[in-house]
Amino acid sequence: MNNIFVYCEITEEGTIADVSLELISKGRKLADILKVNLEAVVITDKIENIESQLYPYGVDVINLATGKGFFPYTTLPHFSIVVKLFEEKKPEIALFGATSVGRDLAPRVASRLRCGLTADCTALEIGEHSENRTGKEYKDLLYQIRPAFGGNIIATIVNPETRPQMATVREGVMKKEVYCHDHQGTINQLKIDDYVSEDDFVLKIVKREIEQQKINIKGAGIIVSGGYGMGSKENFEMLFELADKIGGDVGATRAAVDAGFAENERQVGQTGVTVRPKLYIACGISGAVQHRAGMDESAKIISINTDPNAPINAIADYTIIGDVKDVVPKMIRAFGNYKV
Numbered sequence: 001m002n003n004i005f006v007y008c009e010i011t012e013e014g015t016i017a018d019v020s021l022e023l024i025s026k027g028r029k030l031a032d033i034l035k036v037n038l039e040a041v042v043i044t045d046k047i048e049n050i051e052s053q054l055y056p057y058g059v060d061v062i063n064l065a066t067g068k069g070f071f072p073y074t075t076l077p078h079f080s081i082v083v084k085l086f087e088e089k090k091p092e093i094a095l096f097g098a099t100s101v102g103r104d105l106a107p108r109v110a111s112r113l114r115c116g117l118t119a120d121c122t123a124l125e126i127g128e129h130s131e132n133r134t135g136k137e138y139k140d141l142l143y144q145i146r147p148a149f150g151g152n153i154i155a156t157i158v159n160p161e162t163r164p165q166m167a168t169v170r171e172g173v174m175k176k177e178v179y180c181h182d183h184q185g186t187i188n189q190l191k192i193d194d195y196v197s198e199d200d201f202v203l204k205i206v207k208r209e210i211e212q213q214k215i216n217i218k219g220a221g222i223i224v225s226g227g228y229g230m231g232s233k234e235n236f237e238m239l240f241e242l243a244d245k246i247g248g249d250v251g252a253t254r255a256a257v258d259a260g261f262a263e264n265e266r267q268v269g270q271t272g273v274t275v276r277p278k279l280y281i282a283c284g285i286s287g288a289v290q291h292r293a294g295m296d297e298s299a300k301i302i303s304i305n306t307d308p309n310a311p312i313n314a315i316a317d318y319t320i321i322g323d324v325k326d327v328v329p330k331m332i333r334a335f336g337n338y339k340v
Contacts, residue, residue, distance in 0.1 A: 019097035028058030058179030118144035172274030215265035222248030229284025287312025
């Protein structure tokens with residue numbers, strides 16, 4: 001059994017991106033089940049304290065490529081390094097973030113290696129598979145789980161024959177967890193000339209302009225989220241007032257965003273952001289699979305809905321049956337100036 005590899009993205013601050021640490025945390029659990037090593041792939045111009053960033057999360061080997069032209073990300077050099085490294089080490093499983101970088105790189109790698117790729121997974125597990133047509137049995141396969149058919153079903157996809165088994169996973173879906181503060185690994189410093197050529201650097205980045213993200217609800221401990229059932233953008237203002245009272249932030253469903261009730265950056269769900277707050281208050285949200293995929297890991301969920309049979313109620317810890325336009329103002333008055 002060969003090892004599990006995680007491609008690590010680098011932030012503007014020169015640190016490992018959260019999505020990569022989330023994948024490493026999940027990769028460590030999968031590696032323990034399969035009794036293999038967990039390896040990270042880091043490609044950048046320079047990075048400091050790489051060991052302290054990765055070892056505590058359970059990385060056994062850091063495949064490190066450093067050199068001019070590796071950061072910011074461009075496709076060709078990263079593609080060449082990852083493909084040649086995978087051809088050399090033949091990983092069992094390879095994980096990428098479902099970010100702009102991962103969505104650019106992973107399909108190219110899968111195409112070159114002629115293996116499968118499942119995009120936007122929401123869960124990864126190890127299991128068995130029986131091929132009905134041939135009767136062949138497969139053990140220790142990666143279950144690549146994701147919403148399909150517009151989010152109406154949850155599909156479990158397996159890759160029984162080709163390797164590596166590849167998947168991309170959206171940020172926030174997996175939980176970032178320290179494995180062991182004293183865990184130690186090794187660094188495999190890649191010899192750059194063996195992996196890239198001058199042709200890989202034909203594209204030059206002349207100028208970059210970076211705008212700071214104004215809205216970021218991923219780290220909020222409390223989220224008051226509204227759906228199309230809020231009725232209007234004006235009614236959404238109640239959610240901002242409630243969120244302010246309890247020290248939270250405001251989220252929205254895709255239907256609410258499409259209706260112009262809230263900004264796109266506040267969208268929670270399969271096509272938005274994935275959140276794990278301590279408290280999630282769902283106001284006027286029916287609870288479609290697409291939305292639940294982005295918030296069902298919340299510690300506590302309160303649903304406010306006129307429909308007692310709404311799907312969101314099935315995962316809610318507390319359900320308030322009533323009109324949000326009546327319930328939310330009462331909550332605002334009840335909290336007064338109390339801050340969480």
